[in-house]
Structures are given as structure tokens and as C-alpha cells.
Amino acid sequence: MLDSLLDPAIGLMFVFRWLHVFAGIIWIGLLYYFNFVQGAFMAETDAGAKSQVLQKLAPRALWWFRYGALYTFLTGLFLLMYRAHIDVKNGSSIMASSYWINILTGALMATLMFLNVWGIIWRKQKVMIANAVATAAGQPANPAAVPAGVAATLASRTNVLFSVPMLFFMLSANHLNYPVDESSNVGLYWVIILVLVGAIEANGIVGKAGPITSIKGVITGSFVLTAVIILINNFVI
Amino acid sequence: MLALILLGAACTKKETKVASPVEEGKRLYAVHCTACHAADPKKDGAVGPSNWGSSLELLERKLVHGDYPPGYTPKRPTRVMVQLPFLKDQIPNLHAYLNSP
Incomplete structure (x- = not known):
């Protein structure tokens, strides 16, 4: 096993893929926690518990969430670039290969998800957390906190x-x-x-969130989107 | 629902004519080999080397038994290829494709 593990083309790719999946589990596990568990809890709990979640729980969960996303993205980027380097060196086509079509289809969505985490969800959550801390200390509520929550939820549902x-x-x-x-019509x-x-x-x-507002709606939508892309792939390529 | 769509897609696929051994071998190669070997078998892949011109014996040993014919020198030292024994009956088609002009 060590011979294979120490081979750069095989072992290095494998170790990065392993770390990629590990970080991805942390990230997407928490994405599902926020969407399927915490959001529903926040919708029906009282103001005091809500404030406690925003002040003490959400910051911890968001730390693992956004760094999970960062390490998933960086390891994935390395895997893509290393594989591209090998294929180009070998003179293999990058366009006409189901590996590249599939991995880039996944990577396109995953990259947008990563940007949504750092660019929208985390930035909006910081506004909400700061507002919870301020109001708990007796200061006036920030009117931007409510729209920040709506925007963070929509980006999270999109992910x-x-x-x-x-x-x-x-x-x-x-x-x-x-x-x-x-x-094949790859273009x-x-x-x-x-x-x-x-x-x-x-x-x-x-x-607007529309049909992906509900948990059932977003899960169904995600499987429907998978089926739609499979059909596009099947009938176009 | 996904399963139904997949079934529908599978049924409409344009594969009614009988494929030649080379065509069938080409399809099997794309489906089963290109995760590691290059899409063009004349070229080296990211994990597996070029396997253009492989003999029937080499295909049989690698796919079914996971080893090499006696005296054969492997192209790469890492023996990471998994066995694909379910392809046993398809070896003549793969051989036809990998040795086609």
C-alpha cells in the first residue's frame, strides 16, 4: 500500500481526495444542520432561546462550516489542477472526456456554493450575530438584521x-x-x-426562495435538478 | 421519480443496431476504463498507462485475475488497478477495439 501511497500521481491525488471528502463532510453536514434542523428550531422557539442560539451556538457552527468550505475548495482546486496538469502532459483531451464533463459540472456548482458561504451567508450571519449580542446588552435592534437573515437563508437554500x-x-x-x-456536443x-x-x-x-422555502421543497428540488442535468447530459452530449 | 426518468432515458437511447466488436469494445472502454486510463487508449492516463495493443492474455490476467502474464514487464510499478471480473465475457470486444487499426 505504501508504494502506491507514495506515488505522486496516485498517492498524492488520493490523499487530497481523502482530505477533500473529509472537509466536505464537515461543510455539507453543517449546511444540512442549518437548513434542516436549526432553521426549523429558530422558527418556533422563543426570543430568548433564539438570541442564545445566535450568540453562542451559530458562531461555533459557522466557524466549522466556513473553514470546512474553504478546505474543501482548496483541496478540490488542487485535485483539478493536478489532474489537468497530468492530462495535458499526456496529450489527453480535456473536453472530450466524461471525467472532465462530470467533475467540472460538480465543481461549477461547488465553487458557487463556496462563494455563497463566504460572500453571502457568513457576511449576513455576522450582521445577525452582532445584532443579537447588541440587543441582549440592551442596545437598539439593527433594522438590517431582518433582511440579512432573509438573504442568508436564500443563499443557504440555494446551496x-x-x-x-x-x-x-x-x-x-x-x-x-x-x-x-x-x-459530441460538449460545447x-x-x-x-x-x-x-x-x-x-x-x-x-x-x-426569492419560492418553492425552496420549505425543507421538503428544497430537497425535492435538488433531486429534480439532478435529474434535469442528467437528461441534458444524456440528450445533448 | 429519478429512477423513472433514468429508465425513460435508458429506453430512448439509440442503440437498436447490433454493434461490431470494435464498436462494442470502444463503448465498454469508455464506460469501464476511462476513470483511470486516457479517453484515447493510445495515450497515457492520469492513473493507468496507455493500453493500446494489449494482448488477449494481458486483458484476461488484469481484468479477471489482477496480475500479469508470466514474464510481462508492467508499464508502471504501482499495482493499483482493480479487477473487473464481470467484463470476462467482453474481453474479445475490448481486445478488438484496443487492437483495431
Whole structure:
């Protein structure tokens, strides 16, 4: 086993993939905790408990959440760049390969999820936490705290929506391959995927939660999105 | 629902004509080998080397038994390839593709 582990092309890729999945479990586990558990609890608990959660619990959960996201992103970026380096060195096509189509489909959604964590969710949560600390100390409430909560929830729900297809396409890169050749419409596939995923992300930034407001809605939506991308892949490529 | 969609997609796939051994081998190669070997078997892959021109014996040993024919010198020292014994009956098709002109 050590021979393989110490081989750069195999062992290094494996160790980074292992750390990538480990950090990803921390990140997405907490994403599901926020969306499926904490949000529902906050909706029905009293003001005192809500303040305690925001002051003491959410900051701890958010620390593991955002650093889990960061390490998942960095290890994933390394894996992509290292694999690209090897394939380019070997003269292999990066466009006409189901590995690259699948992994980049997953990575596109995962990168947006990472940006949503640091760019929207964490920034908005900081406003909400600061407001909870201030009001507990008897200071007036910050009127920006309520819209911050709405924006953080929408971005968080959008990440749940991306999560099921993201995982499907990440895993399928090495475990569900299919023929792709020069006659395949890989370019058209990417145009459709960029428009579809871009529209969902735009909605996550400036739109409305709509059907993904409920937990049932966002889980169903995530599986439906997976099926839609599978069908696009099947009939376009 | 996902299963139904997948079933529907599978049924509409345009694969009614009988494929030649080379065509069938090409499809099997893309599905089962390209996670490690290059999409073009004449080139080295990220994990597995080029396997263009593999003999029937080499395919049988690697896929079914996980080892090499006697006297064969492996292209890479790392023996990480998993056995794919369920491909045993497909070896002639894979061989046809990997030795096609």
C-alpha cells in the first residue's frame, strides 16, 4: 500500500481526495444542520432561546462550516489542477472526456456554493450575530438584521439545491463514465449548464426562495435538478 | 421519480443496431476504463498507462485475475488497478477495439 501511497500521481491525488471528502463532510453536514434542523428550531422557539442560539451556538457552527468550505475548495482546486496538469502532459483531451464533463459540472456548482458561504451567508450571519449580542446588552435592534437573515437563508437554500447534483457529478467523474468523442456536443452542453446554473445562482443572490422555502421543497428540488442535468447530459452530449 | 426518468432515458437511447466488436469494445472502454486510463487508449492516463495493443492474455490476467502474464514487464510499478471480473465475457470486444487499426 505504501508504494502506491507514495506515488505522486496516485498517492498524492488520493490523499487530497481523502482530505477533500473529509472537509466536505464537515461543510455539507453543517449546511444540512442549518437548513434542516436549526432553521426549523429558530422558527418556533422563543426570543430568548433564539438570541442564545445566535450568540453562542451559530458562531461555533459557522466557524466549522466556513473553514470546512474553504478546505474543501482548496483541496478540490488542487485535485483539478493536478489532474489537468497530468492530462495535458499526456496529450489527453480535456473536453472530450466524461471525467472532465462530470467533475467540472460538480465543481461549477461547488465553487458557487463556496462563494455563497463566504460572500453571502457568513457576511449576513455576522450582521445577525452582532445584532443579537447588541440587543441582549440592551442596545437598539439593527433594522438590517431582518433582511440579512432573509438573504442568508436564500443563499443557504440555494446551496442545498446545488448539493445533490454537485455530489452526483463529483462522484460520477470516476464512477459513472460514458463514451464521449469528437462528434459530441460538449460545447452546447456547457452553454446550457452555465445558463441553468447561472440562473439558479442569480436567484440565490437577488431572487426569492419560492418553492425552496420549505425543507421538503428544497430537497425535492435538488433531486429534480439532478435529474434535469442528467437528461441534458444524456440528450445533448 | 429519478429512477423513472433514468429508465425513460435508458429506453430512448439509440442503440437498436447490433454493434461490431470494435464498436462494442470502444463503448465498454469508455464506460469501464476511462476513470483511470486516457479517453484515447493510445495515450497515457492520469492513473493507468496507455493500453493500446494489449494482448488477449494481458486483458484476461488484469481484468479477471489482477496480475500479469508470466514474464510481462508492467508499464508502471504501482499495482493499483482493480479487477473487473464481470467484463470476462467482453474481453474479445475490448481486445478488438484496443487492437483495431
